[in-house]
Amino acid sequence: MIIASLAAAVPSIAAITGRECEVVVHDLRCPERSIVAIANGHVSGRQIGSPLIGGPMNDVALKALARGVNPNPEILAYQTKTSDGRVLKSTTTLYYNLDCAPFAALCLNHDLSVPLAAARWLDQLVGATGAVVEPGSEPGHPSRDFGLVLDELIAECLGREPGPVSELDREARLRIVGELEGRGAFLLRGSVVRVADALGISKFTVYSYLDEIRSSG
Structure with missing residues (x-):
């Protein structure tokens, strides 16, 4: 209701x-x-x-x-x-x-x-030197299903690591799981298995990482 x-x-x-x-x-x-x-x-x-x-x-x-x-x-x-x-x-x-x-x-x-664009224009008009946040100008992406969104989040996190997945140490995997947790990824059913597969670890390891992250937060 x-x-x-x-x-x-x-x-x-x-x-x-x-x-x-x-x-x-x-x-x-x-x-x-x-x-x-x-x-x-x-x-x-x-x-x-x-x-x-x-x-x-x-x-x-x-x-x-x-x-x-x-x-x-x-x-x-x-x-x-x-x-x-x-x-x-x-x-x-x-x-x-x-x-x-x-x-x-x-x-x-x-x-x-x-x-923000108006603020930037006014800033230029009056000759101020303060920085104004630059917004992007491209339109938003089309709506995607949750599986694709989750895969993109995982890929984004992995892309920030210097080496391939096979060379990630525990600290790196824990960091990735923590970032995904902060983005709400684990609110979705099936996300633990999907993340585990992407990181090459078991779902039980992912659950262990989540317990560690949540207890320290």
């Missing part, structure tokens, strides 16, 4: 916030296809049925949920980024059931490309 009510409100919210503000409703009980309503999906390249992990990077709400930590219901005005580098201003409202488990989220992600 709450999710349906939130979904019904999405067009009205989007009409007020404008075309560059993505409005999303997530069903957190189904992270593989969590988006049940969305307006202005061009901001992140997502659509109804897209997975939870396919959204903006550095999402503090998602990181908290991935670590099993229930954050405050409202997480206001934090900065995230799209996969192509555009800066977003994001706000998340979480909804909890009677067992204090989050089951839905209403998220607003405002693309700051235009205001």
Whole structure:
């Protein structure tokens, strides 16, 4: 009932916030296809049925949920980024059931490309020398299924390591699992096996790494 009510409100919210503000409703009980309503999906390249992990990077709400930590219901005005580098201003409202488990989220992600460009122009106009963040200019990627998104996250993490997978030591594998954990990858069913296969280790080793990461966090 709450999710349906939130979904019904999405067009009205989007009409007020404008075309560059993505409005999303997530069903957190189904992270593989969590988006049940969305307006202005061009901001992140997502659509109804897209997975939870396919959204903006550095999402503090998602990181908290991935670590099993229930954050405050409202997480206001934090900065995230799209996969192509555009800066977003994001706000998340979480909804909890009677067992204090989050089951839905209403998220607003405002693309700051235009205001940042305006700020840069004003900076040049008045001759100031302060640096302004450079947003990207390319459109968001088309919506992808969660398997492809997860594979891309894994490849991104592996790409930062100096050697091939076969030469990764425990520290490197632990670092990769930690980054994937922070990006919410393990909220998805089947992700542990997929990560284990990519790293050439057993799923039990991945679980062991996750226990170590979560206990130290």
